Amino acid sequence: MSTQTSGPAIETAGLVKTFGETRAVDGVDLTVPTGTVYGVLGPNGAGKTTTVKMLATLLRPDGGEARVFGHDVVRDADAVRSRVSLTGQYASVDEDLTGTENLILLGRLLGHRKATARERAAQLLEAFGLTEAAGKQVKHYSGGMRRRIDIAASILNTPDLLFLDEPTTGLDPRSRNQVWDIVRAVVAQGTTVLLTTQYLDEADQLASRIAVIDKGRVIAEGTKGELKASVGAGSVHVRLRDPERRADAERLLRDLLLAEVQLEHDPVALTARLNAATSDSAADQAARALTELSRAGVTVDNFSLGQPSLDEVFLALTGHDTGAADGADNDPKDEVAA
Amino acid sequence: MSTATSTETKELAPVSTESLAALLVAKERPQRPSSLSTSLTFGWRAMLKIKHVPEQLFDVTAFPIMNLLMFTYLFGGALAGSPTDYIQFVLPGILVMSVVMITMYTGVSVNIDIEKGVFDRFRSLPIWRPSAMVGYLLGDALRYTIASVIMLSMGLLLGYRADGGFPGVVAGIALLLLFSFAFSWIWTMFGLLLRTEKSVMSVSMMVIFPLTFLSNVFVDPRTMPGWLQAFVNNSPVTHLASAVRGLMADDWPAADIMWTLGWSALFVAVFGPVTMRLYNRK
Numbered sequence: 001m002s003t004q005t006s007g008p009a010i011e012t013a014g015l016v017k018t019f020g021e022t023r024a025v026d027g028v029d030l031t032v033p034t035g036t037v038y039g040v041l042g043p044n045g046a047g048k049t050t051t052v053k054m055l056a057t058l059l060r061p062d063g064g065e066a067r068v069f070g071h072d073v074v075r076d077a078d079a080v081r082s083r084v085s086l087t088g089q090y091a092s093v094d095e096d097l098t099g100t101e102n103l104i105l106l107g108r109l110l111g112h113r114k115a116t117a118r119e120r121a122a123q124l125l126e127a128f129g130l131t132e133a134a135g136k137q138v139k140h141y142s143g144g145m146r147r148r149i150d151i152a153a154s155i156l157n158t159p160d161l162l163f164l165d166e167p168t169t170g171l172d173p174r175s176r177n178q179v180w181d182i183v184r185a186v187v188a189q190g191t192t193v194l195l196t197t198q199y200l201d202e203a204d205q206l207a208s209r210i211a212v213i214d215k216g217r218v219i220a221e222g223t224k225g226e227l228k229a230s231v232g233a234g235s236v237h238v239r240l241r242d243p244e245r246r247a248d249a250e251r252l253l254r255d256l257l258l259a260e261v262q263l264e265h266d267p268v269a270l271t272a273r274l275n276a277a278t279s280d281s282a283a284d285q286a287a288r289a290l291t292e293l294s295r296a297g298v299t300v301d302n303f304s305l306g307q308p309s310l311d312e313v314f315l316a317l318t319g320h321d322t323g324a325a326d327g328a329d330n331d332p333k334d335e336v337a338a
Numbered sequence: 339m340s341t342a343t344s345t346e347t348k349e350l351a352p353v354s355t356e357s358l359a360a361l362l363v364a365k366e367r368p369q370r371p372s373s374l375s376t377s378l379t380f381g382w383r384a385m386l387k388i389k390h391v392p393e394q395l396f397d398v399t400a401f402p403i404m405n406l407l408m409f410t411y412l413f414g415g416a417l418a419g420s421p422t423d424y425i426q427f428v429l430p431g432i433l434v435m436s437v438v439m440i441t442m443y444t445g446v447s448v449n450i451d452i453e454k455g456v457f458d459r460f461r462s463l464p465i466w467r468p469s470a471m472v473g474y475l476l477g478d479a480l481r482y483t484i485a486s487v488i489m490l491s492m493g494l495l496l497g498y499r500a501d502g503g504f505p506g507v508v509a510g511i512a513l514l515l516l517f518s519f520a521f522s523w524i525w526t527m528f529g530l531l532l533r534t535e536k537s538v539m540s541v542s543m544m545v546i547f548p549l550t551f552l553s554n555v556f557v558d559p560r561t562m563p564g565w566l567q568a569f570v571n572n573s574p575v576t577h578l579a580s581a582v583r584g585l586m587a588d589d590w591p592a593a594d595i596m597w598t599l600g601w602s603a604l605f606v607a608v609f610g611p612v613t614m615r616l617y618n619r620k
Binding site for chain 1: 362368370390
């Protein structure tokens with residue numbers, strides 16, 4: 001940390017942003033501890049991007065207040081800007097310029113001399129595996145490469161706080177894993193990361209605390225463990241060989257795991273929602289279930305253990321789903337942004 | 339995921355987390371750059387864009403040549419007896435008109451550019467806020483210089499002779515660039531204010547056509563009706579055209595130069611803050 005900071009990296013109280021009639025952010029209270037990854041989880045349009053934009057001084061709040069390292073985001077915007085970096089949902093680099101030019105441009109804007117900016121650009125491109133693409137215009141980069149150059153641009157000066165707004169939306173699993181590695185490397189050096197995401201597993205992989213937001217409000221906040229406990233530990237999905245035995249299997253699973261069991265449309269399939277209240281891990285519970293099924297002579301053809309999805313989290317927390325069923329992969333521009 | 343993306347990703351070198359960590363350890367921060375330095379850096383960005391998309395120089399090359407040829411031969415015989423006589427009067431005027439007209443593309447490029455994610459990054463940097471806009475205008479100044487040099491060379495070929503010589507011509511162009519820089523804040527304002535590129539274009543046309551044609555660029559205003567003379571004689575474009583014409587002809591039209599500088603100051607003072615207010619709110 002270039003500046004010793006006690007107290008949280010981010011503190012907001014009753015943060016509000018309205019766009020016309022829509023209350024995009026409707027009284028958000030957050031406290032983000034320094035030196036950790038903090039996950040903000042929510043569906044499209046929940047107000048994640050709007051919140052990040054206010055914290056990064058790009059949007060002026062309509063109500064409430066927010067402080068970053070103790071600096072007010074409105075009154076002390078310049079002090080905030082000198083400590084944070086932002087990687088937005090869309091490439092926050094200039095698509096007409098090459099990778100090298102982008103990094104030199106930003107290096108110069110941050111006050112580096114020409115030679116230093118050039119050197120730092122080359123080092124970053126090397127570390128991010130982009131040396132070969134360094135001289136190509138960013139508009140010819142693949143999705144994974146764009147995210148890399150974008151994050152590289154954000155850490156030209158190691159920021160004290162890095163905003164990553166849906167850094168893996170639209171990436172293939174391999175590129176997603178690489179972005180995760182980068183985030184881990186960044187946070188290991190002491191940078192605080194605020195990560196917004198639509199994916200529960202991403203928040204689970206990276207964040208130590210998670211806030212779930214919906215319709216501009218925080219509906220749950222806590223450590224990963226707390227959040228999972230409130231949602232359920234996941235589910236066991238079983239396919240039987242013989243549809244006749246499904247009733248037996250259902251009874252057995254319910255008695256054994258004290259779980260809610262759901263019969264699927266498929267006559268041989270059933271899903272048990274695991275009970276988070278027990279001390280057993282989800283895997284242990286699943287193993288026990290399999291053993292008992294086989295002991296009872298119920299043949300299992302196929303079996304899987306699933307983490308709760310964002311939909312399930314929402315269902316458990318709000319009683320409604322994310323509403324994204326018909327458009328989970330919509331154009332991200334659907335999210336309220338100004 | 340399309341197959342194309344995954345193939346490209348496969349070819350991509352892995353991220354080296356160790357060298358990344360080494361880079362992140364370097365926590366030294368340079369001094370905050372000056373407003374001049376950041377403006378020049380944004381100007382460099384504009385030049386890089388010209389380098390990558392040289393087609394955008396079309397409007398500063400073909401358009402001025404077309405204007406010069408068209409108006410010289412269209413009006414020359416009727417207004418001054420011959421195109422060669424007319425060009426002596428009209429070249430500085432057409433130069434002014436063409437460059438002032440080209441300035442309106444600034445609004446369009448600001449409008450297209452500002453919607454891109456990179457502006458979120460620029461606006462989250464701890465730098466002098468107007469520098470991104472000033473950078474545009476600095477890049478444009480290069481374009482206007484190119485246009486001016488092309489038109490003057492063309493004019494020389496067609497028989498134009500500047501009595502003011504090299505210093506007069508340079509002073510004229512310098513004044514024109516200064517005015518264009520100041521005047522462009524109107525376009526940055528429209529670029530930020532209007533929602534689409536098309537609306538920026540049409541509003542700009544509505545402003546620029548009357549402003550440039552209703553001036554002394556083509557003819558002496560004395561032949562115009564009184565009400566029009568009142569407008570033309572007080573138009574900033576008239577003052578600028580007279581000043582540039584005078585400088586290139588080796589008399590120093592102090593009053594017109596002062597008027598031009600005054601108008602320039604006014605444009606910056608009024609439209610600069612409006613632009614910055616819109617920029618901060620965007």
